[in-house]
Amino acid sequence: MIYQGYKVTPHCPRCGTSLSSHEVALGYKDDTVDPSVYIKFQIKALPAEIAGEKSPGFSLSKAVSDGKAYFLAWTTTPWTLPGNTSLALAADADYAVIEYQGDFLVFARALMEQAGIGDRPVLKTIKGSQLTGSLYIPLFNPHEFNVERKRAREGQPGQFDIQEPDAHLTYKVITADIVSLEDGTGIVNIAPAFGEVDFLAGLEHNLDFVQQVDLSGNITGTYPFSGKFVKAADPEVLADLDRRGLLHKSGKITHTYPFCWRCDAPLVYYAKKTWYIRTSAKKDEMIAGNRQINWYPEHIKEGRFGDWLQNNVDWAFSRERYWGTPLNIWNCENCNHFECLGGLDEIKARKGLKGFAGDMDLHRPYVDDISYDCPECGGKMARQTEVIDCWFDSGAMPFAQWHYPFENDSKFKESFPADYISEAVDQTRGWFYSLHAISTLVFGQPCYKNVICLGHILDAEGEKMSKTRGNVVDPWTVLDSSGADALRWYMFTSGPPGNVRRMSPDMVVEVMRNFLMTLWNTYSFFVIYANIDNFIPGTQPVSLTSELDKWLMSRLNQLVLDVDELLANYDPTTAGRKIESFVSDLSNWYVRRSRRRFWKSQNDDDKLSAYNCLYQTLVTLSKLLAPFIPFVADEMYQNLVRSVDGKAPESVHLVSFPVADRDLINAVIIEDTELAMKICSMGRAARSKSAVKVRQPLPRVVVKARSAHEQEALKNLCSQILDELNVKDIEFTSEELKEGKAMSVAVDGDYQVGVVTEITPELLQEGLAREIVRRVQTMRRSAGLEIADHITTNYLGNDQVDNVMAAFADYIQQETLSVALLKGIPAEVARTEKFKLSGIEVTLAIRKQEP
């Protein structure tokens, strides 16, 4: 499965190493500007078939013998031209001969326009196949510049024979499938040392091999441009050709070219020795294994990853580096015998072992000292100096992390194959592949069952974030200002994980305010009141008599059901969004509607039921949220559970995920409450149109629902509606509601909600009482009083004020925790304020009542 090949690999001249295909993938740049040049190769001889051909008027043979006939080839890498050893044509294409400045140029007829000579008459048309075997004179005869010309030994791709110098060297023309008629001239520069296609063509046609560039990317030999880096040599190569009349046209092209992901140097395709894993032999197994894996999003499976497996090529896994896992292949310096050693035991068993100590560090440089006797010839066996591609290490993780198969047999088997892995989409060629390839090679099966494949995070403009571009959102600024859990929640809920997403810190701030603060405030509401009332969870029976509580328990258990199922289906986004809308309803409906139940002074069943429901809900939420926002969830859990139950698991992360109680799910209540919410929303709209403040109670709301069934449902929930809309009565009708002097109406589809805006003296008085409560509360707050502090309230006003204070004394006192309502303003008060309420002047004063 492992072999050494002489193959062309992308090579980084600065790092001095070849790159794997997944590394190359990291460094493509779209807007690379390179030379676009048309070069003339002088034709020396034509194949006999067309050489003898007579044609009236024009003879290509004569032009050849006059030294005026040229193949016109196109390239973007002038520095490879000294290594050119052939030209490739498309067999089926028509090639035209035209005259240009006294020379006769041959190139694909279809591409005349691009070469800038479309207006010339075509003197002759020849099929590419007819030109095969033509000979041409090299642009640079390697022997003149002290560069070796080699040729592959028949059947041994890794071995080359050096060719004798030849002052009259010619190269031959071949045909190849890869020749494009889209761009260029239909005649392709073949330099077997500098391209994979070129190298393979070289093997197939037994072409010469000229390698005039060293591993640092510098031109060797004695060319005028020797010693230059390849890219720097480009203009000088062109200048040299131009001087000799061999440069037809020179320009620039913008195209995609790979660069080193590590150091940004342009990559050079370079033939050199590399160790390969013959993964292509296991291609079918890898494809079969992939069918067992669940991919999210699903299209990756047969799309990007499936394509990658279909087009599998052998894994070039050796690296010319210092750091890394040493390649465990030794070979004999004398007879070239190879051995691959599988472990320490095998090393120790070698005859004539030198440079080995029992406790040695088996990395470079120490490992390089190990040698032993060749079992074939007795020569010295030395380690190949390369290290192993670190992607191989990453792919070996499932067993390497346990040092399996040397130990931890059971630990390995427990965790293999993995249930789930996650990485970004670029890793289809990286970690996803290295894991899958090695697992298939070693175990014949996949090593992961489920994958969430993440899309990339882009900046606010939709551009890829990159350090060089400076558009990176620093994670620390987000973590410092909004927190890790806010960032997590944003990532989970802002969009499906497989999508790319634009990101700016503002979005995380929004998440914090919208979701986390709502959650936290609900939690802290509970904590404040539970502390005031000394509520101890678990000691009181839960009796679900209140419709509101039944609704909350229904919603909660439905939520648990939904979230559990969504997470099982690898959809954290929808799960998170469900939690979000639940928390919003919890805060804006349940707590809002239940407020008075917590505030009232009697510790009755209703109050306990409210506490228990809210408590259970918050605890369950902390468990549901634990995988999403581990810090906030555990903080809630610590205070809600651990502080009252020392025997509870230490952390929410050690608690089992909640299981829904299906018996508590009442779909009818959920639906009915939704309707009640809708009616309230319309009622608020009607109220706000009437311009009567919500604080002012109104006599009646009139509802036109769609059916008698809906009317019944709303009747059951009418206390919630009355309270929410601050009206005294609810009435149902099947008549159209009319907007009028004492009626404000909101319409939505088949629903109509009208508010009767007649204000009786009694209602006005009650409204006044609410105004007074509201003012006192605001004063308490500004005075810096605690919620549970008791006060004495003093007041001053006309008879009407006196009447209100008398009629609503209980209500005002309970709401404001006033031990007394006293007429007259004493000198020593915490705060005095004067108001005009509905045209009536009132002066209020409060002072804290010391216990």
Next chain:
RNA sequence: GGGCCAUUAGCUCAGCUGGUUAGAGCACAGUCCUGAUAAGACUGGGGUCUGUGGUUCGAAUCCACAAUGGCCCA
């Protein structure tokens, strides 16, 4: 050059097994509510659902092509 994904309000996204009037949050303006609130409610402005064809009684939704962006490959 090939492949995959996306494109819906100023922004971030729902809606995609075709079917009443395309929704939410943020942002903006005004009004209201509030002793849990960096919250909330109501109203308002803001949309040729990227474009062009096609299928259909009916298309944001299905099909084809194109444009733009992102990713991967060459």
